[in-house]
């Protein structure tokens with residue numbers, strides 16, 4: 001009897017749906033926004049096949065863990081999380097993917113209870129492999145790469161796996177790019193995620209349109225090195241943001257993080273004039289010492305970084321600028337750190353995110369002789385946090401008494417809040433319209449009145465009639 005290919009595919013999906021229907025899953029994600037977007041996409045596809053999220057206290061049939069390996073602490077947290085899930089859900093099919101799974105597949109496969117370890121190449125087939133398990137009870141599988149092979153592996157550009165986190169928050173995270181070609185000396189991400197690659201502008205616009213159709217108002221554009229967008233399609237980051245700006249229904253975009261050398265004047269000018277790109281930038285500095293930047297193999301110096309910061313301020317005086325720094329990198333002497341701190345204080349940054357340098361196996365930084373003690377790293381980290389606090393307070397204070405648009409996020413216990421266009425966190429518990437809490441996912445004008453009790457956000461008042 002003749003059965004068309006389409007019919008065969010349909011029967012196959014129906015079969016998977018009936019087998020997966022009602023299976024309970026737990027999703028556990030560590031690390032960056034990219035991981036969250038990827039897990040969310042896996043969950044959405046499994047939900048289409050009938051898999052439901054296990055509620056608190058329920059036994060799961062599937063545990064999906066998306067790992068991070070940015071520091072030793074991250075590795076430790078991943079192991080702890082996996083052990084805990086295996087203990088709490090005996091008999092569940094435990095799947096582990098992400099950067100740690102790519103870099104240390106054997107370590108993870110050795111954890112009792114782990115059934116499947118997916119490296120970067122297999123990550124895009126996670127749903128298919130999970131389906132196979134439940135339909136065929138597939139054998140224990142593990143990634144094939146060892147750490148020593150990682151650099152060779154990273155030479156591959158690989159396929160781009162599209163992801164968009166949906167529904168979990170008011171904001172959506174759209175992955176536009178993956179991997180990195182930079183090989184900074186302290187970083188394992190190019191080994192874990194492979195070479196830079198991206199989706200086509202057309203496919204990403206289609207995803208943004210889907211978000212708009214679901215009522216989403218704000219999209220955060222995420223990736224590993226998004227300014228490098230276009231390596232696999234020949235397109236440019238500037239063309240991407242110009243095209244996304246046209247998507248009807250999306251009112252706000254934020255660029256999650258962009259390397260200073262890739263933050264071109266054209267990109268800045270476009271954002272300054274754009275309808276939807278918010279005055280908000282996240283730019284990694286990593287060190288304010290030129291000598292340490294050189295040891296890190298970063299592709300800019302402090303002069304270029306300062307020029308970018310000044311240009312943002314010139315074009316968008318209200319912009320929030322968040323900046324990542326690493327303290328305690330090998331080679332960061334007391335003198336270099338003091339120099340770095342002075343530099344950080346001298347640039348118009350709104351907030352510093354500080355990370356302590358962590359030794360990662362296989363990285364070139366391990367060849368740098370000067371090591372910073374853990375106590376000294378802690379001390380440096382505290383100094384940067386103090387500096388950051390002063391910068392953030394000064395930035396927030398400038399806007400007390402002004403009105404800014406806020407995208408309201410789900411409120412609880414009588415308090416609702418969100419972020420202004422320029423990324424100031426605002427909360428309010430006074431509601432003018434009959435005293436009822438307004439709906440979330442709407443953009444309303446708010447008067448910023450002062451600091452909240454916790455000192456981590458400004459309080460606001462909804463403007464009547466909004």
Ligand code: SF4
Pocket residue numbers: 180181182183184187188189190224225259
């Ligand atoms: S730019 Fe450097 S720090 Fe960032 S992912 Fe690439 S190698 Fe790592």
